[in-house]
Amino acid sequence: MAKFYSSLTEIKSGLQRAEITVQGLVKNYLGEIKKNAHLNAFNEVFETEALANAKEVDDRVKNGTAGKLAGMVIAIKDNICYKGHEVNASSKILKGFTSIYSSTIVERLLAQDAVIIGRCNCDEFAMGGSNENSFFGPVKNHADETRVSGGSSGGSAVAVQANMCHAAIGTDTGGSVRQPASFCGVIGFKPTYGRISRHGIIAYASSFDQVGPITRSVEDAALLYEVMAGPDDYDNTLAQQAVEPIAISQEKPAAKKIAYLQEALSSPGVDAEVKDAMVKYIDKLRAEGHTVKPIAFEQLDYMVPAYYILASAEASSNLARFDGVHYGYRSPAATGLQSTYKRSRSEGFGKEVKRRIMLGTFVLSAGYYDAYYAKAQKVRRLIREKTEEILNEYDFILIPTAPEPAFAIGAEEKDPVVTYLYDIFTVQASLAGVPAISLPVGNNTKGLPLGLQLLTKHFNEQQLLNFSEYFHKL
Numbered sequence: 001m002a003k004f005y006s007s008l009t010e011i012k013s014g015l016q017r018a019e020i021t022v023q024g025l026v027k028n029y030l031g032e033i034k035k036n037a038h039l040n041a042f043n044e045v046f047e048t049e050a051l052a053n054a055k056e057v058d059d060r061v062k063n064g065t066a067g068k069l070a071g072m073v074i075a076i077k078d079n080i081c082y083k084g085h086e087v088n089a090s091s092k093i094l095k096g097f098t099s100i101y102s103s104t105i106v107e108r109l110l111a112q113d114a115v116i117i118g119r120c121n122c123d124e125f126a127m128g129g130s131n132e133n134s135f136f137g138p139v140k141n142h143a144d145e146t147r148v149s150g151g152s153s154g155g156s157a158v159a160v161q162a163n164m165c166h167a168a169i170g171t172d173t174g175g176s177v178r179q180p181a182s183f184c185g186v187i188g189f190k191p192t193y194g195r196i197s198r199h200g201i202i203a204y205a206s207s208f209d210q211v212g213p214i215t216r217s218v219e220d221a222a223l224l225y226e227v228m229a230g231p232d233d234y235d236n237t238l239a240q241q242a243v244e245p246i247a248i249s250q251e252k253p254a255a256k257k258i259a260y261l262q263e264a265l266s267s268p269g270v271d272a273e274v275k276d277a278m279v280k281y282i283d284k285l286r287a288e289g290h291t292v293k294p295i296a297f298e299q300l301d302y303m304v305p306a307y308y309i310l311a312s313a314e315a316s317s318n319l320a321r322f323d324g325v326h327y328g329y330r331s332p333a334a335t336g337l338q339s340t341y342k343r344s345r346s347e348g349f350g351k352e353v354k355r356r357i358m359l360g361t362f363v364l365s366a367g368y369y370d371a372y373y374a375k376a377q378k379v380r381r382l383i384r385e386k387t388e389e390i391l392n393e394y395d396f397i398l399i400p401t402a403p404e405p406a407f408a409i410g411a412e413e414k415d416p417v418v419t420y421l422y423d424i425f426t427v428q429a430s431l432a433g434v435p436a437i438s439l440p441v442g443n444n445t446k447g448l449p450l451g452l453q454l455l456t457k458h459f460n461e462q463q464l465l466n467f468s469e470y471f472h473k474l
Helices: 008-016 022-035 047-062 104-111 154-161 178-184 218-228 272-287 300-321 337-348 351-364 369-393 416-423 427-432 461-472
Strands: 042-045 073-077 115-120 144-148 167-172 187-190 210-215 257-261 291-295 396-400 436-443 449-455
Touching (some): 008 218, 022 042, 022 047, 022 073, 022 115, 042 154, 047 115, 073 154, 104 115, 115 154, 154 210, 167 218, 178 187, 178 210, 178 436, 187 218, 210 218, 257 369, 272 291, 272 449, 300 351, 300 427, 351 369, 436 461
Parallel strands (some): 257 291, 257 396
Antiparallel strands (some): 042 115, 187 210, 187 436, 396 449, 436 449
């Protein structure tokens, strides 16, 4: 079995002492990918290319010219473009499509000598919280193969969880990095909206989508963020300030003020063991001298409806480009222009994607725009203002990542609205655009991982990651 490395620092130490090579690491991870193929985490493995790139990185390590990610073997989610490689967004409509350019983040990762080992399975077009909506089938949780991996970046989370790569890159629209990280017992980090370029990321909901790393250590999450973040001429929604190098301190931080949502502990919809984990950490933080107080969030019940109205509206617009004419799947039964559109889209998209496109088209339609979309935008502003108000008084907000641990694969499909409520604790950071991180806090009595989330102010990644390092070791 390939050795678990807790951080890139540990790998670099082995490389410097010539105890390991990047090629050796890649071979070990390839062995784990083959052994765990039944988990369905990868849509494609770049075996030959990864080994060739690893050899080049080994040469640069020897002559002292290697980048800061030398030794990091990573996987990317199947909605991130990598020139000359297929990118499907785990959808039939893009099966066989090869990207003609690389995303900004791929270029930045490769420039610092990361080795990309493959592309990971995800919910189709990143729409889902269980990774059961993929055209390539569900991803199984390594902790319990009858359970979901979480979504939409489920393949990325399982790849790290099962030691099939050192770290992975996902995208987070309403919690799609943080929730699978929680279900798989790893770290998932969503930076401030507009911190990492979306150029070359297949769009779902453009005002929410944000790239984020999935890792085993806070230190690695900080390093990947530092490499990927910063201005990019190809994405004009990015913040223009430069990204400061993140220095992770091992010192105990000064006393902080932390708010937690009292609804997380009082709601009957939150699993008892999730509540127990939260109470345990609240007690630990108080014992360490931090101020931890409950707060009420009056808009909590409006978060999920506002998020799904806005995200579906943006999806309806973004996914209009997949029409069976320009590229991707075209129905063989199409007979004319209208038939090409109708058949290609109805055959190429899965059920959940079609549901969200139709919902989005409805809320944007004449007569309903003001009633739904415009109102949801107002609610989003209220949620953002309330979140900022709390964070002006407190350093962090502490909440569960998900209301319960990973649920069973193939559980009888519930009312979609009930399923969407699983996002109750992740959409706040997405609606407000603030940074958030999911940290593993042990397993429940069935051995299923649990996660808690920390949120902080816009562009306050340095403090969030530093405190997360301390929190992770409590």
